[in-house]
Amino acid sequence: MAIATQSFQDRLMDGDMTLDVSPEVDPSNLVYYKLCSADDFEEGEGKPFTVEGTHIAVFRYEGEFNAVDNRCPHMGYPMSEGSVRDGVLICHWHHWEFDLKTGGCFITSGAGNDLKSFPVEVWDDGCLYVGLAPGEKEAARRRRIDRGKYILEQGLKDRSSLLIAKAIAALRAAGATPQEMIQQGLFYGAYKSNEGWSSGVAILTLAANMWEDVDEKDHNLFLVHGLTQISRRTSGGSRRQGFPLPKTSDEPDLATLKRWFRRLVDQRSSSAAQRILMTMYDRGYSSEEIADVVFTTATDFYFTGDGHALDFANKMFEALDYVDWEGANEILRPIVVDLVGRERHEETARWEDSVPVLEDIFTRLDEMWEANQENEAPLDISAFTQTLLGEEFEPIVAEIEDKLREGVKPTDICRAMTYAGAIRTARFHLKNEGDWHDVANIYSYAHALYRAFHLAPSKELLRGIFHGAVFMTYLRWLNMPAARLPREGQRLDETFASEDKMLDRLQEFADFQKVFEAEVLVSQYLEEGYDIAKLRHTLAHIMLREDAELHMFQVLEVAFRHYDLSDDPKEKRMHLLAATRYITAQKVMKGILWSTENAERLQRGELLSERDDDN
Numbered sequence: 179m180a181i182a183t184q185s186f187q188d189r190l191m192d193g194d195m196t197l198d199v200s201p202e203v204d205p206s207n208l209v210y211y212k213l214c215s216a217d218d219f220e221e222g223e224g225k226p227f228t229v230e231g232t233h234i235a236v237f238r239y240e241g242e243f244n245a246v247d248n249r250c251p252h253m254g255y256p257m258s259e260g261s262v263r264d265g266v267l268i269c270h271w272h273h274w275e276f277d278l279k280t281g282g283c284f285i286t287s288g289a290g291n292d293l294k295s296f297p298v299e300v301w302d303d304g305c306l307y308v309g310l311a312p313g314e315k316e317a318a319r320r321r322r323i324d325r326g327k328y329i330l331e332q333g334l335k336d337r338s339s340l341l342i343a344k345a346i347a348a349l350r351a352a353g354a355t356p357q358e359m360i361q362q363g364l365f366y367g368a369y370k371s372n373e374g375w376s377s378g379v380a381i382l383t384l385a386a387n388m389w390e391d392v393d394e395k396d397h398n399l400f401l402v403h404g405l406t407q408i409s410r411r412t413s414g415g416s417r418r419q420g421f422p423l424p425k426t427s428d429e430p431d432l433a434t435l436k437r438w439f440r441r442l443v444d445q446r447s448s449s450a451a452q453r454i455l456m457t458m459y460d461r462g463y464s465s466e467e468i469a470d471v472v473f474t475t476a477t478d479f480y481f482t483g484d485g486h487a488l489d490f491a492n493k494m495f496e497a498l499d500y501v502d503w504e505g506a507n508e509i510l511r512p513i514v515v516d517l518v519g520r521e522r523h524e525e526t527a528r529w530e531d532s533v534p535v536l537e538d539i540f541t542r543l544d545e546m547w548e549a550n551q552e553n554e555a556p557l558d559i560s561a562f563t564q565t566l567l568g569e570e571f572e573p574i575v576a577e578i579e580d581k582l583r584e585g586v587k588p589t590d591i592c593r594a595m596t597y598a599g600a601i602r603t604a605r606f607h608l609k610n611e612g613d614w615h616d617v618a619n620i621y622s623y624a625h626a627l628y629r630a631f632h633l634a635p636s637k638e639l640l641r642g643i644f645h646g647a648v649f650m651t652y653l654r655w656l657n658m659p660a661a662r663l664p665r666e667g668q669r670l671d672e673t674f675a676s677e678d679k680m681l682d683r684l685q686e687f688a689d690f691q692k693v694f695e696a697e698v699l700v701s702q703y704l705e706e707g708y709d710i711a712k713l714r715h716t717l718a719h720i721m722l723r724e725d726a727e728l729h730m731f732q733v734l735e736v737a738f739r740h741y742d743l744s745d746d747p748k749e750k751r752m753h754l755l756a757a758t759r760y761i762t763a764q765k766v767m768k769g770i771l772w773s774t775e776n777a778e779r780l781q782r783g784e785l786l787s788e789r790d791d792d793n
């Protein structure tokens with residue numbers, strides 16, 4: 179893992195966000211390029227040149243020549259089209275003004291809007307020459323990236339989606355990598371908030387994970403979604419500074435740090451627990467070792483924050499790996515707020531019946547883990563999915579214990595739990611009062627657990643399987659009545675000239691809130707063997723064109739990942755039906771109407787668990 183040393187990030191922490199667009203250049207290093215005859219210029223005239231890939235605007239003003247970057251830092255208008263008055267260069271698009279000699283911008287505060295200036299001379303041959311430092315093209319590209327990051331910082335501070343979108347467009351045009359943009363957003367979201375792992379940083383992580391699932395034309399949109407949500411969840415004030423424990427000759431070992439971290443989280447001592455996490459990072463413990471501490475602590479409590487604590491912990495490690503742990507000292511801290519502050523389900527009345535049963539099972543974790551490591555057994559994922567959808571949790575958790583002792587891989591049980599989560603989602607009836615988040619949460623939690631077992635498997639993490647299984651049974655009411663699923667072979671009463679026409683129709687169904695028709699269409703698309711990548715692009719586009727919230731992103735990612743993991747066509751189909759339903763249904767939340775209708779039915783003595791419609 180890399181220690182954070184990025185200069186832009188350091189400047190953010192120092193509160194210095196100015197950009198040096200015209201740094202000192204050693205004149206002896208300059209290479210001069212001939213442009214044209216000096217006589218070609220009229221007084222006051224500007225001309226554009228491209229030299230070695232560098233775009234330059236040259237002006238003749240009061241007999242002298244000046245050269246600046248030809249792209250206006252505001253929105254890229256060619257500066258050579260501008261005019262000069264009293265030594266001030268004016269861009270004609272939005273009338274920003276610059277000192278012609280230095281490129282300094284008069285319009286806004288901060289040097290981030292300055293133009294780069296270049297030395298220009300008339301030589302003895304009567305021609306005009308411009309001096310460029312070696313590597314100027316790459317330097318210009320880096321300046322555009324630095325300027326884009328500066329604008330992005332402003333957009334995040336101002337909570338301006340437009341400014342954020344402009345920054346992203348400029349950064350991508352300058353060749354900034356998604357990793358650079360995502361790292362900046364993650365760091366800002368972690369550093370400029372006193373809250374936990376927010377939806378914005380989670381969406382940015384999902385953008386990284388789903389980059390290949392999304393059509394290239396939607397990449398900017400995906401980033402703007404995450405960054406806009408970060409801007410809404412941050413205040414501009416910074417998280418209180420934190421430091422690792424002082425170094426001593428008698429350092430606490432990893433087991434001690436882990437024990438302290440678990441106790442401090444248990445005591446809800448957030449800043450002290452953050453300090454332990456920063457110490458582990460500072461002392462160079464591996465991502466697996468840090469993940470083991472965090473995942474163990476996340477499962478010390480029951481389904482903390484409706485599963486979000488474990489889910490966000492997984493997202494955090496995915497994000498850190500994606501950015502090579504750059505900025506980890508800050509990015510690691512918010513998860514502690516989730517571990518400390520979110521609801522622990524053992525403290526709720528709902529779990530009163532299951533906690534004693536699970537506590538008894540947890541006394542046998544050591545032997546269960548030992549047996550699991552010694553043995554090896556396959557799992558019929560489809561059959562076990564049906565087990566997990568049972569009504570009573572006791573036989574289910576007993577069967578999980580048996581399977582683990584037989585040597586079934588925990589990741590296989592997590593896959594079955596994810597499949598069960600897909601069914602809960604696909605069969606979630608539109609008439610339910612809210613609760614959509616519950617099915618998304620178990621679906622995403624099961625996937626996070628699957629990932630956690632890959633990163634840092636442990637006997638303690640086994641508890642997460644039992645927590646998830648119990649919660650799955652608590653959600654059985656959300657499938658009463660169960661929404662109908664498209665039958666295999668079911669077709670819409672219309673014909674399509676191509677797969678693209680089908681996908682156009684899918685977008686229309688989403689627009690017009692036709693959830694079941696959208697599901698039938700997806701089922702047909704899959705059965706007819708059309709291009710899955712195009713279907714993924716379309717589902718992602720349907721989501722991204724809305725002001726989508728985190729759960730929609732989570733459901734889509736899980737559906738895509740588990741579609742890829744499975745060889746079973748029925749399971750693959752169920753994941754995509756779940757995603758289709760979740761994304762298209764979120765547009766049909768008729769909360770007031772349904773609440774009123776439900777209240778009237780209850781008043782009439784009708785059972786809400788009986789279906790009164792076709793869907």
Ligand code: FES
Binds near residue numbers: 252269274
């Ligand atoms: S592009 Fe120059 S001021 Fe807007």
